[in-house]
Amino acid sequence: MSEGSKPETASAITLEHVHKWYGSFHVLNDISLTVRRGERVVICGPSGSGKSTLIRCVNGLERHEKGRLIVNATELTPDVRSVERVRRDVGMVFQSFNLFPHLTVLENLVLAPVWVKKMPKAEAQRIALEYLGRVHIPEQANKYPGQLSGGQQQRVAIARALCMQPQIMLFDEPTSALDPEMIKEVLDVMVELAEGGMTMIVVTHEMGFARTVANTMVFMDGGTIVEMAPPETFFTAPNSERTRKFLSQILAH
Amino acid sequence: MSQPPVTQTPDEIFAREEEPVDGLHKEEAPPRARGSVLGWMQANLFSSIPNTLVTIACAALLVITVPPLIQWAFVEAVWSAADPAQCRAAEGACWALIEQKHRFILFGLYPFDEHWRPLLAVALFVIAIAVSCFPGFWRPWLAVLWVCTLGICALLMWGGILGLTFVETERWGGLPLTLILAAVGIVCAFPISIVLALGRRSEMPAVRALSVGFIELIRGVPLISVLFMASVMVPLFLPEGVTVNKLLRALIGIVLFTAAYLAEAVRGGLQSIPRGQFEAADALGLSYWQKTVLIILPQALKIAIPPIVNQFISMFKDTSLVIIIGLFDLLTTAKTALTDPPWRPFYVESYLFAGLIYWAFSFFMSRYSLFLERRLEAGAKRA
Ligand SMILES: Nc1ncnc2c1ncn2[C@@H]1O[C@H](COP(=O)(O)OP(=O)(O)O)[C@@H](O)[C@H]1O
Ligand SMILES: [Mg+2]
Numbered sequence: 001m002s003e004g005s006k007p008e009t010a011s012a013i014t015l016e017h018v019h020k021w022y023g024s025f026h027v028l029n030d031i032s033l034t035v036r037r038g039e040r041v042v043i044c045g046p047s048g049s050g051k052s053t054l055i056r057c058v059n060g061l062e063r064h065e066k067g068r069l070i071v072n073a074t075e076l077t078p079d080v081r082s083v084e085r086v087r088r089d090v091g092m093v094f095q096s097f098n099l100f101p102h103l104t105v106l107e108n109l110v111l112a113p114v115w116v117k118k119m120p121k122a123e124a125q126r127i128a129l130e131y132l133g134r135v136h137i138p139e140q141a142n143k144y145p146g147q148l149s150g151g152q153q154q155r156v157a158i159a160r161a162l163c164m165q166p167q168i169m170l171f172d173e174p175t176s177a178l179d180p181e182m183i184k185e186v187l188d189v190m191v192e193l194a195e196g197g198m199t200m201i202v203v204t205h206e207m208g209f210a211r212t213v214a215n216t217m218v219f220m221d222g223g224t225i226v227e228m229a230p231p232e233t234f235f236t237a238p239n240s241e242r243t244r245k246f247l248s249q250i251l252a253h
Numbered sequence: 254m255s256q257p258p259v260t261q262t263p264d265e266i267f268a269r270e271e272e273p274v275d276g277l278h279k280e281e282a283p284p285r286a287r288g289s290v291l292g293w294m295q296a297n298l299f300s301s302i303p304n305t306l307v308t309i310a311c312a313a314l315l316v317i318t319v320p321p322l323i324q325w326a327f328v329e330a331v332w333s334a335a336d337p338a339q340c341r342a343a344e345g346a347c348w349a350l351i352e353q354k355h356r357f358i359l360f361g362l363y364p365f366d367e368h369w370r371p372l373l374a375v376a377l378f379v380i381a382i383a384v385s386c387f388p389g390f391w392r393p394w395l396a397v398l399w400v401c402t403l404g405i406c407a408l409l410m411w412g413g414i415l416g417l418t419f420v421e422t423e424r425w426g427g428l429p430l431t432l433i434l435a436a437v438g439i440v441c442a443f444p445i446s447i448v449l450a451l452g453r454r455s456e457m458p459a460v461r462a463l464s465v466g467f468i469e470l471i472r473g474v475p476l477i478s479v480l481f482m483a484s485v486m487v488p489l490f491l492p493e494g495v496t497v498n499k500l501l502r503a504l505i506g507i508v509l510f511t512a513a514y515l516a517e518a519v520r521g522g523l524q525s526i527p528r529g530q531f532e533a534a535d536a537l538g539l540s541y542w543q544k545t546v547l548i549i550l551p552q553a554l555k556i557a558i559p560p561i562v563n564q565f566i567s568m569f570k571d572t573s574l575v576i577i578i579g580l581f582d583l584l585t586t587a588k589t590a591l592t593d594p595p596w597r598p599f600y601v602e603s604y605l606f607a608g609l610i611y612w613a614f615s616f617f618m619s620r621y622s623l624f625l626e627r628r629l630e631a632g633a634k635r636a
Contacts, residue, residue: 059536060535061532061535061536084538087535087536087537087538088538090536091536092533092536094529094532094533094536096527096529097529098527098529098530098532098533099533100530100533100534100548100552101552102551102552102555111537111539111547112537112538112539115539115543115547116537116538116539116540116543157533160537161536161537164537164538
């Protein structure tokens with residue numbers, strides 16, 4: 001299947017009754033979720049509730065064991081080619097940045113386009129510099145990640161994912177490892193990305209960001225989706241007692 | 254490194270994060286006087302009573318041992334003598350032994366009139382190493398240089414064409430043989446060790462079992478028995494009439510042995526790479542080999558430089574064990590030089606000579622690995 005000939009389905013990501021276990025521990029318990037194209041889903045929930053596991057299943061970093069998971073019209077199956085296919089369309093940003101410390105910022109950005117997409121180096125560099133501009137650090141191209149602040153590193157990580165020109169972006173607590181004064185610069189970039197129409201799943205506890213950006217809020221606990229609602233209802237009139245308790249806890253901070 | 258506490262305003266802290274500007278924040282000078290020999294001695298040699306005692310003990314040891322050593326090695330040494338009797342009359346070292354026997358020690362049984370050939374080969378080899386040491390020369394042409402150098406070295410050693418007489422490997426010996434064993438050992442064992450280390454961490458059970466089995470089997474056996482097996486047992490398994498050259502058998506033994514140990518050094522490096530590096534590479538869609546070659550190995554090998562070089566040094570010296578299969582490496586020639594009865598008492602000089610050569614190469618490897626570590630460290634930080 002070539003790039004352009006993909007059937008235009010309305011949903012970017014579909015999870016149907018997805019289950020996963022670590023040994024006997026039921027980490028994902030019957031998760032069903034649909035993300036439309038251009039939709040922004042924000043997932044929150046207590047630590048250990050399975051948020052990371054869920055979004056890592058979406059790009060095959062973790063494999064689900066039951067149910068169906070369809071990303072961009074490709075179903076994730078045990079066949080490694082399905083994972084390769086999906087990863088071409090899905091970018092991911094991690095809590096701990098995970099930049100490659102032995103490469104400069106620019107080298108971090110052009111690596112995947114050149115090796116995975118076989119893009120000519122000059123074109124990859126042009127695109128990389130463009131995205132560095134988009135995340136507001138064009139002047140850092142030739143530095144090593146270790147020379148940048150946390151906020152700058154995370155913005156480079158976002159640019160690195162964007163250089164693969166993904167249709168879907170996954171964020172796993174992108175600001176949790178940052179000092180407070182750097183959180184905003186990263187969230188600003190994510191807001192701009194959302195305004196550009198990117199399909200996004202964001203795991204975060206930044207509720208201000210969630211309110212501005214999310215189309216759908218998801219609250220997870222104990223491996224299940226406890227509550228799923230548009231932000232207006234989610235924040236003002238949540239159905240479940242657990243959601244209400246969780247919100248009061250994190251909003252108190 | 255602890256610095257004297259300096260109070261800073263948030264502005265100063267911020268300024269430091271951006272670009273350190275000289276003189277923006279005044280730091281207190283460290284209290285210890287700098288540049289004074291007495292100050293240095295007080296801080297490093299006599300800072301406490303135990304430290305002072307250790308200093309005095311070491312000084313005493315030096316006073317007792319060094320002057321007699323100098324006396325023996327230089328002052329009363331016989332530097333040149335055709336007759337060993339002169340040496341026996343003297344109190345000091347008999348360097349005349351080296352003068353008389355150095356060609357045998359260095360080149361073993363290689364035909365005497367052809368000694369210029371191994372000498373030239375060793376010189377070319379050392380030059381190639383020297384050139385390779387400069388990171389500025391790490392370009393594709395360096396590989397070409399090495400292929401040419403090794404080709405010329407082989408041609409010089411073997412001969413048989415271009416008017417050079419043929420010299421079979423049975424007659425190779427001394428320093429060239431030691432260098433061949435070490436260089437071929439390192440060059441062949443290193444890639445094998447990387448494959449073994451990766452195999453040991455593979456998700457494929459068969460690959461993992463094979464790697465673990467090989468590594469543990471070889472590590473459980475002394476090198477001397479690996480060499481012995483390579484020399485005595487391998488021919489038993491070969492069909493009648495097929496012979497494998499003795500040197501080649503030794504090389505195979507050394508390569509397998511070194512690869513197993515190196516693999517564990519490399520695995521240590523691989524294990525210290527955070528999981529996030531693998532995941533980031535996966536998430537970008539890199540294949541297993543792209544991820545391994547472009548992301549993981551460059552970082553893992555850098556971390557593993559000290560144990561890897563340690564292994565190189567130890568295997569360089571272990572090549573001397575090939576004596577048990579009858580190869581005349583440097584240590585064996587140093588020993589064999591003493592079979593000439595009148596020179597027999599002067600074994601210390603002969604072994605010192607060989608030892609100095611081993612030491613020079615080993616010390617060089619050790620220092621170079623330090624340089625490399627620092628340079629790679631700096632590389633990751635430089636703007
Ligand atoms: N590789 C693993 N093996 C076993 N348990 C794991 C593994 N990864 C995560 N877990 C467990 O699964 C649960 C969910 O983890 P995670 O998805 O990271 O939660 P969250 O991101 O919501 O904090 C946690 O209790 C964690 O301890
Ligand atoms: Mg998590």
